[in-house]
Amino acid sequence: MSSYLGLWHYHACILLMMVGLFAVISRQHLVKKILGLTITQVSVIMFFVAMGKVRGGTAPILETMNHDEVVRQAHDVVFSNPIPHVLMLTAIVVGVATNALALSFVVRIKESYGTAEEDEVLAADHADSVAESAKEHALESEAT
């Protein structure tokens, strides 16, 4: 039990992730889907940040260039692991790019369909294909 409680931050990340995924799946509005996607991304970023954090650890920056001081500091001070944190800088950039691209798609969809609700867009697509095949039938009967 205590081991589960000790891992509460991971559970929080998974919970947040499920919230995000649920929003992506259940919401019809495309912007809300993007919000869900962002929440999922943030949950993964937090997972990595939690992973690199050491209890009582500080930022891994040397306070002095003196050799003996450096050795002493390396022995006494606890550092957090910087690598997962640094990796997340890249992941944040990726997330920003994804969001920008997704939002630009939504803008274009709204421009050409007049709506950003997924079901309405799909209905419009369906109506398009029905109209298309009706036009074709008309052409065919004209030709024969």
Place this chain on the structure above:
Amino acid sequence: MFGSLSMWSDWASSLTTLSEHFPVLVVVVPMLSAPLCFLSRNGRAARGISFFALLSCLLMVIHLLGRVLDEGVVSYRLGGWPPPLGIEYRYDQINAFVALIVAFIATVVVPFGQNKKAFRVPAGRTNVIYAVYLLCTAGLLGMCVTGDLFNVYVFLEISSLSAYTLVAIGAERRAMMSAFSYLTMGTIGGLFFLIGIGMLYQMTGTLNIVDLSMRLYDVSSVRTLSVAFATLFVGVSIKLAVFPLHQWLPNAYTYAPPKVSAFLAATATKVAFYVMLRIIFTIFGRERSFEQMNLDRILLPLSIAAMFMGSIAAIYQTNIKRLLAFSSIAQIGYMTLGISLDSLTGLVGGIVHLFNHALMKGGLFLAVACILFRLGSVKIEDMRGIGRRMPWTMGAVVVLGLGLVGVPGTVGFVSKWYLVLGALEREMYTVAFLTLLSSLLAVIYVWRLVEVAWFSDPKPGIRMADVREAPLTMVVPVWALAAATIYFGIFTEHSAGVARLAAAQLFGGTP
């Protein structure tokens, strides 16, 4: 005379110095050419830049594959930092082979004549397409060659983001919605992959793939390992479009410009397949994946389901691009079948099918681009009698379609031969039988195309008089790929030979 001689030797020596940096230049050249294309403000110039960038890339990859086959693994340290701390670019048989396929297809697609109507881009800004295209290629090549797991994720996102953009510039407005759902699925896949990387890092403290695989030997915590395996596997499966996770693929390939469909169908899923091989065989190892995780019990039914569902769905399509997209899902099923057989011969079949399917689907989608260019439609109904009007294009469709079926003398036969042989080796007779049965389904959908194109009268209401053979710039690349499917179907030592070496290396046995 001596002056020119010394100039030559200078040039040669500088080329030798340069060749030490080929491993990284393969990724850097297309990546840095992308902004050049963007700045050129001219579609023609951008096309020239991207063609030469990709051609030089292709030559470098050929050189590197030669070096790998002669000397073994080629490792390059980025910025001189030694692995596992620094990022390493690592070429071995398998990824040099996949990089060759990507560079080859990317180079063939660029000079392909383009149909302006297929792209929703303002006139005079077609250079942007090439910039995004080069970024996508750089991302895919990077995924192949890097030896660092987080680097794989970054390149995965570079290639995916540019792939979404390429899909979205399709002419129909539906392209944007399909790009949006591709983006949603792809991002979730990427995030799952990222979580898996995090867990592996947590257990081992390293991101270098080779180092990771060695350190994982000592890891005993099975639960974290299984979760990491599952998330990585699901993440890559979404990118690869393994059967139940394939929902993004049909729409994306249908509404993307045909040139883009050709490129993505031939490269993006192949690189994802390569990453899956890496995860299963290099990082986790064959024993762990198959004996601890029971991968074959999951992947085998899914592969067979993909083979049947993809082929059956393809039979009922009215749009040729959609037909080819569903056929792609079935063909991906053959590739994953090669993994799930858990035998060396089966794996050779999977890897060689990666190469073969890239040739066939790339060629078929390019042929569709020719049809769209002249006919203005991709409906199978409208293609009636087109064979007599465009004999070369439709002839290539017949050859490539026979390859999809797996007729002897084409590449499709080679891969199915290895797959069936692998199934027989493992005494899975039902699987061998089902593989052959699903090939019969491919006969049906390929025959539909052949019948419509060659043995039907033109549809009333379509003016066939305007339809003639596509220009040479379009027909030549199509036939180059069609000829390759026959060449590699007969002389298998270059495709199946390399695939065998790669499979043996992954399997950890002697060839």
